[in-house]
Amino acid sequence: SAGPQDLCMLSAEEPSNLVEARKEACWCRAMDEEINSIVESETWIMVDPPKDQKPIGLKWVYKIKKDPSGAIVKHKARLVAKGYVQRQGIDYEEVYAPVARLETVRLLVALAAQEEWQVHHMDVKSAFLNGELCEDVYVIQPPGYEKEGQEHRVLKLKKALYGLKQAPRAWNIKLDESLLSLGFARCPLEHGVYVKCSRGARLIVGVYVDDLIITGSSRDEIAKFKDQMMELFKMSDLGLLSYYLGIEVAQTTEGITICQASYAEKILDKAGMSECNPSQVPMEPKIKLRKSTKDQKVDSTYFRSLVGSLRYLVNTRPDLAFSVGMVSRFMEEPTVHHMNAIRQILRYLRGTINYGCHYRKGVEGEPRLLGYSDSDLAGDIEDRKSTSGTVFFLGSNLVTWASQKQKVIAISSCEAEYIAAATAACQAIWLSRLLAGLQEKEEQVVKLKVDNKSAISLCKNPVLHDRSKHIDIRYHFIRDCVETGKITVEHVSTGDQLADLLTKPLPRVKFIELRERIGIRS
Template sequence: MEAIRLLLAFATYMRMTLYQMDVKSTFLNGIINEEVYVEQPPGFENEKAATHVFKLNKALYGLKQAPRAWYDKLSSFLIENDFVRGKVDSTLFRKEFKSDFIIVQIYVDDIIFGATNEQLCREFSSMMQEEFEMSMMGELKFFLGLQILQSDEGIKIHQTKYTKELLKRFKMDDAKEMKTPMHPSSALTLDEDSPRVEQTKYRGIIGSLLYLTASRPDIMFSVCVCARYQATPKESHMNVVKKILKYLKGTINCGLWYPKGTSPILFGFSDSDFASYKMDRKSTNETCHIFGECLVSWHSKKQACVSLSTVEAEYITTGSCCAQTIWLKQQLQDFRLKLEHIPLKCDNTSAINITKNPIMHSRTKHIEVRYHFIRDHVEKGDCDMEFIETENKLADIFTKKFPKERFYKLRINLGILSEDNLS
């Protein structure tokens, strides 16, 4: 999902229109190198050789080797036609024509492509249809469950259809709307005294909501908190989950907005909620990354170890933010964008100083060595730690519960907009 969102953000920067092709018989195109045998399928039995089996020459749908066989054939064809495979993302291909270029992103049997010259798109479509049995789907509108609306002003990514189906499936389509996904005063615990609820239903709702976070980062924190109680869900937990559904009822049309013509600048935000989980007192990591004005990556996860101070919690979070930044930086190099000194914004001055100070002093002696790699990348110039005021820190929406006014401000600043905001 992050690779797709980064491609969409790059398309808005280059003012490209993305198109989609679909392979009709994907898994019949790949030649398999291994010896694979199958039983005689129903309707194709040979009575004279009932104990014999078939040897496959080409991959069949459902075979483990099928996707790899198809990818090998497709990538070989593209490379033969002067496409260059991405060094980080092996499913990304690029071909340059003087001052123009075309980019192709592959996901199993779906192909997304766009170019700085529309003629290149037409030529690529014809070339692919001549070689494979493919159908041109037109402009990219639906991919991996994401609805994508392209316009002259930008690209909107949303899951409106999925949200409506989700509310209907769990009988919340007529529920009263909520202004925020979680009340600021709510605090979830194991709640041993509360009645238990059906585990299958609770897990089903959580799984559906986690899928929805692909385009709705505003519910990321609330869903992740509720997901911690899937083993023994109680009625109090279910009530909070229903509030998330009620919030979705009032924000069905919300989605990510990627405006066109943004600058090719990448920056990240990191935040940590120290000892927020009352059961084991572990802190929570929250990071997000923005390319231009497009939110392309976000993360909310409980830390693996207990931090002994707010500085340690923030420092570990900046390490996670740095790791994601390096991956995004390398991914952008496949787009021929080379970025250095990527700013990482943090509101903890002590954590910032530790990243710049090579001396191990008392504040860092308890921190595991693997978290100190951020120092190396700061010294190399890959990223720069910068201070930001707490009220301007966009990653806050992934760490805490907020009143309506503060929540709405963060949501809009992250580019999570509805049709009313766009108008």
């Protein structure tokens, strides 16, 4: 027969309030653990209520933690402050805290695969409780844990609580100070990344709030860093990186793969398309989407929810970047026609659910940055703006990509390609500088491949002729990059233009060929 704990583990429902939570032993234990953690951190002191300040309310938030397969790992109860009542300038000042971009995380993974390093993962328990507050903040006593006979008193916070506006910044300041004290240097181009060189070994740490990605050339240095962090904070050592922000990571002898199969399954389930017939392309080549149609309107909230979910999926699926970007343009008044386009994407997703980026290990020679830049011409039939597509590789490993509608109307294919190349140049310079900082080497000259010879001539030719004199000065940034030797621009045939995947819907055979060549596979 199942005991109370077993019944609780079988239940996948999260309680909505304290009364419901107290009916199950697992949630009572979770709340006790949270209170004990807060008390051990000396987060607050009990005081009489201030006359000039109203205390902030507290509430319990309950969450079931699951692994990628959907199995219940933990029941988590979090005591959260009702930070929405805080007023800027009185209860808090600055709230911003930097986190590592996901494209930076992909660069770290690609670098680790190239160098045959392991990637480790650590998590800070109750991270925000470590952040020290500069302001006077008062909260009520925790619901269900009021001190008997002192119910009228309030708690003055010494450290941050989840839900406070300034909590992320307070924690980031504390973590930053700790990492700098351990000999790390913060990367000036990415404030969520820290680098340390010790005894010839290089250690790199990527920070996303309370999640730490650790990689480097010495396993002993990684183990030493873990021990140091465990002395400073309450940490969970999660071993080799396997699951991060909804991204599944597999580290094998052949390389590292990242995908979002479980997340993709949730999207299909949410759309009621888990058993739909798969499609081989995410968007039909001849499709024309318009804003002003006489088609029946659909629920815009539901449409936006699906688009938002798919946009997060693009972090490991560049083959979806163009099609998801296209449907994102119609979120204001979506129609049945636009919803059918999303269903086509979901049908494609159903057939490629386990696809993701593969990073090969130990490629010979120093990894070089290589970019591809492409553009269609006036592909948007509403405003006749073009779509830029860029992809960048470290060696043979894909690290970053983008599919964006241009902000101006190009009147020639040369101009559209030139604007796309200028956008790619900005990304190339950032990647080159970031990689130089991680490797502690000089910046690389980035090779950028473009399939339009006129655009290449425009990049190299400082003379403004009739066809280019109207182009905004900001797009001539690429000329300076070429002149100073930061970027070299080369011609590539249209058939070998890998960024073509990000600019327009392609026929099935061409789409599958390019998808394979950029490193997206099951």
